[in-house]
Amino acid sequence: MPQTSRAKKLPRLDKRAWIAAAFAELAAHGWDGVRVEPMAAMLGVTKGSFYWHFADRDALFAAMFIRWAEGRVRAIRNETVDDADPRALLYRLIDLYARGPNTNGLAIELAIRGLTRSDSRAADAVAMVDGERLARVSALFAKLGSKTSESEAKAFLFYAFVFGQSLIAGRRDASLRAAASALIVE
Amino acid sequence: MPQTSRAKKLPRLDKRAWIAAAFAELAAHGWDGVRVEPMAAMLGVTKGSFYWHFADRDALFAAMFIRWAEGRVRAIRNETVDDADPRALLYRLIDLYARGPNTNGLAIELAIRGLTRSDSRAADAVAMVDGERLARVSALFAKLGSKTSESEAKAFLFYAFVFGQSLIAGRRDASLRAAASALIVE
DNA sequence: AAAATACCATACGCTACCGTATGGAAAGAA
């Protein structure tokens, strides 16, 4: 009875488990690395489970966009709810994005953004996240005294920097990043 | 005689034609979109031609990294040979990267940079290009009066901005980009 | 002109992977 072997040992998977596996694969290998059968093997099931939860890979992608966007919006709201110094908050945000446990997060971010030109669902997810982020960071700059249009330009620069800095080869020491961050924040 | 049909009509392809087709596919679809048989069809030949010129896809990728790096280094050298105002030069560079005919160029750039973690040849190509670019742009900032460490930070910020700005959703009007550019350059 | 070189077309074998259909088993509800 091969079928009882897994069911006896591990709880049933839900959609979340599959989506989490997909994000891990996305971070490591990009969109074409998100494959049903290899992921099934990793999760210790067969693709029967996958196709119960999702109509096809495309449905998985759609779920990923939504999950990612909701998570990112929730995160920026949590991260900017603090009443601390806006300046310190901005530096902390850069640190969150630029280093620490966010290597996968940034890879996922870049992968999703890479799809915005060809998939409107990705574009919608990104628009939702960016709208919230730019508004929140712009408000922080406003608290530091910038006028509206300058706050918006700084927020734009802030996020462009966050995404772009990870792509540059060479020295990655904290001092260069800190110096560049200061050019934005101060 | 099916074999004479193309040879009679079109000149023979060389490596360059194949590499150019690969870059177009890379820009449009990413690395997994760079496929031998579809490209052959687009070029009006069969894969016999491809496998005469390249051992396999991997050899094509290697050639692409080298071609790209040489082209980018050549370009930045040409673009910064001018004796014009360093400030105007910096603005022109941003424009070159951020708009105009560089949509494909930026997509290729991001695709190659996306591989640096998993392919040392890509990492080498990127390191070569970034070294040249950061040095050149840093020198421009030095001409504007910045000290060495500040010039380097500004050059880092400059390129992070160039790569990142294309990834941000929402308003893409020239005024926001110009305002952000001014925060870097002025 | 003949020989050598460069280029290309086609056939072939293989496989990773997708999606579909069907039946089985676990878990939940009545």
Place this chain on the structure above:
DNA sequence: TTCTTTCCATACGGTAGCGTATGGTATTTT
């Protein structure tokens, strides 16, 4: 306990695409 729902395993069919081998032809060299 029985029935229903949820979840999963497996078999199947199909194919896009890779790389290899072989033969043909155009172009260049001698």
